[in-house]
Amino acid sequence: DDAGIYTHHSAFTLELEQSLQSINPRVAIPYWDYTYDEYIHVDWTDSEIFSDDWFGVASPLDVNHVVTSGRWAYTKVVTRMGNSGDERTHNPYGLLRSPWNTNPMPYLLRSRFVLGAKDGNYRNVPGCKSFSAFFQKTTLAGLLTGINGLLHGPIHIMVGGQWHFEQESLELEALWKSSGLIGMGRG
Known part of the structure; x- marks a missing residue:
């Protein structure tokens, strides 16, 4: 980036x-000027863009996180086209998603929870104060650090979510830590 x-x-x-x-x-x-929503709403999910007239609820109550109301309700995800052998653009179920996204649900999905943490533990979407702080930077690198990071990244995390983190992953992490292999290709 x-x-x-x-x-x-x-x-x-x-x-x-x-x-x-x-x-x-x-x-x-x-x-979406989320700085405006940070200013007028206590909860970013109250933004007008998450109404049925726009993009539907920010965090569906559906157990599979499917957007089930509004104009985007049950929008199907594109599947593998023809005999395309390009696995970089599809998940293991043939859905147009990142290859590492192993969710088989063929619909538009959304959740405000990241591994059980509401909004990925961010307090709110970035606001004007956050932008102002980075606009005070004296180098382009300083400004771009903000644009690439705290001013932008949380939006992807907060709107997209992540779920189905299995217990086995926690056990594997514990094994990595106990083996002393941390730092050998894994942080």
Whole structure:
């Protein structure tokens, strides 16, 4: 990421928007000013964008975390196209997800919990004070550290969530620690 964070996200968003506009020229990618929601809401999930008229509830109560109401209810995830052998773009179930995402549920998913911790233990989405602090940096590197990190990263974590962390993973972690192998290819 580093200095590319801004150009990567801008380019990807522009490419997506232009693809959608090739179908309907009136379409535009919505922009979420989460600093505004941090200012007016105690809980970021109260933002208007998480209403049924926009993107649906921020953290569905469905046991599988499926968005079940609003215009995005039960939106299916694209599956492997034809005989594509490119495993980098699909999970083990043939769904268009990261290869390490082993969730077989074929729908749009969302949760505000990360391994049981509400909002990944962040207090709220980044607000104006956080942005102001990084805009005071005297180097581009200092500013980009904020944009690539605390001003942006928590949004992915808080909106996406992570679940199904198995007990075996904790036992494996304990084994790594007791073996003294920490630091040998694993942090």
